[in-house]
Structure formats: structure tokens, C-alpha cells
Amino acid sequence: MKKIFLFALAALALVACNDKRQSELTEEVLMKGTAKIAVEIRYSPGLHKVDGAYKDIPLALPADASVFAKADYTEYGAAGNNIKQFPATLNNGMYEMVIPAGEKPIKVQIVVNGFYGDYYANPDQETPDKAYYPKFEPKDLIYTVLAGQSFVETDPQKTIIPAPASALLPKQDYVITSVSGKLQGKQEYWDKDKDYNEIQTDMLGLSGRTIILEIKAADAKQDPRVLQFKSSSTNANGDFKFENIKIFDQWVDSLKADADYLKMNLILEPWTAEFTHYYRVLDSSPVKEVWDSEATYNLAKTASKTYDADPDVAFAKYLAEQYQKDGEKLKYFYPTASNKTENVPGYWKVSEKTDTVAIGNVQGNIVMFKSAEQDIQAKFFVKDVKKIMGVGYFGADEEVKLKDDKYVVMPGACFKDPMGWAD
Numbered sequence: 001m002k003k004i005f006l007f008a009l010a011a012l013a014l015v016a017c018n019d020k021r022q023s024e025l026t027e028e029v030l031m032k033g034t035a036k037i038a039v040e041i042r043y044s045p046g047l048h049k050v051d052g053a054y055k056d057i058p059l060a061l062p063a064d065a066s067v068f069a070k071a072d073y074t075e076y077g078a079a080g081n082n083i084k085q086f087p088a089t090l091n092n093g094m095y096e097m098v099i100p101a102g103e104k105p106i107k108v109q110i111v112v113n114g115f116y117g118d119y120y121a122n123p124d125q126e127t128p129d130k131a132y133y134p135k136f137e138p139k140d141l142i143y144t145v146l147a148g149q150s151f152v153e154t155d156p157q158k159t160i161i162p163a164p165a166s167a168l169l170p171k172q173d174y175v176i177t178s179v180s181g182k183l184q185g186k187q188e189y190w191d192k193d194k195d196y197n198e199i200q201t202d203m204l205g206l207s208g209r210t211i212i213l214e215i216k217a218a219d220a221k222q223d224p225r226v227l228q229f230k231s232s233s234t235n236a237n238g239d240f241k242f243e244n245i246k247i248f249d250q251w252v253d254s255l256k257a258d259a260d261y262l263k264m265n266l267i268l269e270p271w272t273a274e275f276t277h278y279y280r281v282l283d284s285s286p287v288k289e290v291w292d293s294e295a296t297y298n299l300a301k302t303a304s305k306t307y308d309a310d311p312d313v314a315f316a317k318y319l320a321e322q323y324q325k326d327g328e329k330l331k332y333f334y335p336t337a338s339n340k341t342e343n344v345p346g347y348w349k350v351s352e353k354t355d356t357v358a359i360g361n362v363q364g365n366i367v368m369f370k371s372a373e374q375d376i377q378a379k380f381f382v383k384d385v386k387k388i389m390g391v392g393y394f395g396a397d398e399e400v401k402l403k404d405d406k407y408v409v410m411p412g413a414c415f416k417d418p419m420g421w422a423d
Contacts, residue, residue: 031076031102033147037069038094039110040154043133043161048120058160059118060093066113066221069097070137075104094152101147110141112161113221119163132225136161174252176366179213179359180241181374183234183268185348188278188418190339199278201418205238206348206378212267213242214356217251218260228267247366255363262366264359266374268350274343275380278418279390294406342389348378382421391417 042058050057061067067088074082088095099108112135119131140158143151153159184203191200211231217223227247231240254261350357357376364370386392399407 031100031147033101035099035101035106035108035145035147036096036150037099037108037110037143037145038091038096038150038152039067039088039141039159040094041067041110041112041136041159041161042156043117044163045118045128046120046163047123048128049124054123058156061112062115062117065115067095068111069099070109070111071099072107072109075106076102099145101145101149103147105144105146108143108145109137110143112136114223114225116224117163131163133161133163135222174247174249174366176242176245176247177369177371178241178243179245179264179266179365179372179374180239181266181376183209183211183238183240183376183378185378185380186419187380188276190278199280199418203377205234205236207234207236207238209234209240209268209271211240211376213245214263214265214267215245215247215251216263217254218263252366255367259363262362264362264365264372265356266359266376267356268376268378269355270347270349272345272347273380274345275382277342277344277388277390279340279342294402294404294408298408340389344388345383346381347383348380350376350378352379385421388421391419391421 042060044056045059047054047056049055067090069086069088071084071086072082073084086097086099088097090096095110097108097110099106114135115133116130117133118128120128121131138158141153145151183206185206186201187204188199188201189204191198210233213229213231214226215228216226225248229242229245231242234240251262349355357374359365359372359374361370361372365372382388384392399409401407
């Protein structure tokens with residue numbers, strides 16, 4: 001009895017050990033082998049004359065065509081990551097794919113992403129058109145594979161990609177109602193309704209710019225087609241508008257099923273320009289009417305020292321603030337006749353990170369005929385901020401005679417930076 005009992009314990013231990021090893025089997029252990037699939041894939045360009053006869057000779061796929069195997073590893077319990085893709089390698093006209101495999105079946109689908117190829121819409125035409133061949137994933141090219149298996153497929157009934165007329169000659173009869181907006185940028189100007197022509201800033205129209213409307217599939221691998229339309233030049237107010245935009249009828253059908261199928265962007269590349277900058281030059285000729293002596297002038301200049309580390313800049317800021325408090329007194333230093341402008345070199349850009357503006361609700365714009373109103377704001381980037389009058393530096397100083405016949409040095413330009421460039 002004792003021997004039988006010991007034997008039973010040993011048997012139980014062996015079973016437990018085997019169960020443990022079985023539970024530790026992983027996907028890597030189960031997939032120690034591979035399966036190989038080779039497919040000869042070509043496409044039909046349509047009937048055309050070859051040596052005097054009408055033929056439809058299949059052509060090799062374009063070099064940029066994407067062919068891959070889509071494998072389903074559900075049997076291996078790869079939760080959340082069942083589908084894996086393996087790109088094909090072209091070897092002597094055959095697209096070869098190596099699939100990691102093991103003792104459990106794997107379902108494999110051969111897929112060819114959409115591509116542009118030659119097509120003869122008219123059998124008598126000498127030069128083919130370029131037509132779009134949609135994504136190709138036929139049921140005839142689905143395999144169930146195990147490790148060690150090989151599959152070779154050359155049957156033209158299964159491997160030649162046909163091109164139905166709707167795909168070869170995509171209709172562009174569908175019209176978007178309109179896409180419009182304004183191109184604007186923050187600019188300076190004189191406000192003549194203010195005392196002494198105040199310098200103001202506002203979002204004003206940018207004229208003479210061409211904007212591109214781009215429409216494309218969100219998934220470029222599934223559908224690489226891209227349509228672009230150019231607007232007429234923006235007018236003085238920055239207005240632009242796209243009308244009678246025709247897109248592929250197929251895209252409309254796709255949008256009805258998937259609101260995110262298409263993307264619409266407005267593209268505006270950066271452009272160099274000169275920004276009109278407004279500033280005031282200090283007119284020091286009537287200072288004798290303000291300061292009766294060098295002493296009072298120096299008191300004013302001393303009071304300005306807290307405004308900036310640079311004495312001239314500090315004094316200019318002080319005068320600017322005093323002007324705002326008492327325009328009647330300081331008008332001598334900012335007469336209308338001394339308003340100035342300069343052209344500042346730089347460039348306009350839609351954004352620091354991108355040159356495109358995405359249009360939302362594409363499905364609504366296209367399927368529901370809603371007009372997209374999309375304003376674009378560009379920002380001006382200065383080439384050299386240190387050379388901007390009144391921001392980076394001031395004009396030449398001027399020596400002025402006061403009431404007591406003393407001479408003082410007045411800074412040449414007032415500090416005025418409505419754009420905030422100095423920040």
C-alpha cells in the first residue's frame with residue numbers, strides 16, 4: 001500500500017508539472033515556424049492596340065504600390081492585437097510574404113492598397129490615361145496557414161486586378177457649395193479720429209495672396225488621391241472664396257458612411273513682405289515753451305530714470321506717458337507733422353508650427369451642402385527687431401536751446417511699440 005501511495009503522488013506531481021508547462025506556453029513558443037505566400041499580382045489597363053490588334057495585356061504594379069499580408073492571430077489569444085501586417089517583397093514578378101506561424105491556424109488576407117496606373121479609356125488612344133485603382137483585397141486571396149506551409153498563386157482569374165469604370169474614370173460631378181473667408185493679420189495704422197493721430201493696431205486684410213483648398217482621404221494608404229484648388233488673389237479686405245468645387249462622387253458615398261473619411265485644409269505658404277511700422281519723432285524745437293531752465297529739464301529727466309536702465313529710452317518712455325496724461329502740454333513733442341512710417345522686413349506665416357488650417361465638419365460641408373466660412377490669421381515675424389524705430393533703437397539725438405539759453409540733448413525718437421515687438 002505504501003508503494004502504491006508513493007506512486008500515485010509521483011503521478012500527480014508529473015501531471016501538475018505538465019499543466020504548469022502547458023500554462024506557460026506563449027505566443028513565441030507556439031509560433032516557432034513560418035508560412036510563405038507568393039502571389040503574382042498584376043492589373044488590367046483595358047483594351048488597347050498592340051501590333052494592330054486589340055488586347056488587354058496585364059501590367060506589373062507601379063513601383064510605389066503597397067502589397068502586404070494581413071494576418072489574424074485570434075487563435076493565439078493575442079487580445080487587442082490580433083491583426084498584424086507583413087509587407088511583401090517583390091522577387092522575379094512574385095510578391096512574397098513570410099508569416100510567423102505555429103501549430104494553430106492563422107487567417108491571412110492579401111491586400112493591395114489603392115494606386116494610380118495606366119488605363120486606356122478608348123481602345124484606339126495611343127497614350128494611356130492615369131486612373132485610380134482602388135484597394136484590392138479579394139476573397140480568392142485568403143489563406144489559412146500553419147507553420148511550414150507554402151502557397152503560390154499565379155491564376156490570373158484571382159491575381160489580376162480589374163478596374164471597374166467607376167474607379168478608372170472617377171466622376172467629379174459633385175459640387176461643394178462654397179468655401180470662403182478672410183485672410184487677416186495684425187497691422188498698425190494712424191487713427192485720425194484721435195488727438196494727434198494715435199497709433200492703433202487691428203486685424204486688417206492681407207491682399208494679393210493665393211490660397212489652396214486641399215481635399216484628401218484621411219487614410220492616405222487606403223486612398224492616396226488628393227485634390228487641390230487655388231483661390232483667386234485675396235482682395236484689399238483679405239476676402240477669398242472657392243466656388244463650384246467638384247470632388248469624386250465616390251468620396252461623397254464614403255463620407256455618408258464615415259464622417260471622418262475626408263480632410264479639408266486651407267494651405268498658405270509663408271511669404272516675405274515689408275511691414276508698415278508707424279512711429280513719432282520727437283520735435284524738440286519748441287521745448288523752450290516747456291522748460292524754462294536746464295534745472296527743470298534735468299528734474300524731468302531724473303524722474304524718468306525708473307522707467308528703463310538706458311537713460312535715453314527711459315526719458316522717451318517718460319515723455320510718452322506724460323503725453324497721455326497731459327496732451328495739451330506735451331503736444332509740442334508729438335506734432336502731427338512728425339508722424340513717420342518705415343518698412344520693416346520680415347515674413348508672414350499662418351502659424352509657427354504649420355502652414356495649414358483644417359476645416360471642420362467636412363461631412364456637413366459636402367453632404368449637407370453647408371458653406372464653410374473659414375477665416376485665416378497670419379502673423380508677421382520681424383527679420384531684425386533691433387532695427388525697428390522706436391522699438392529696437394531711437395533716432396539721432398538733438399541738442400536744443402532752452403529758455404535760459406542752456407543747451408540740453410533730446411532723444412531723437414519716441415518709444416511707441418503697439419505691436420509688442422519689444423516684449
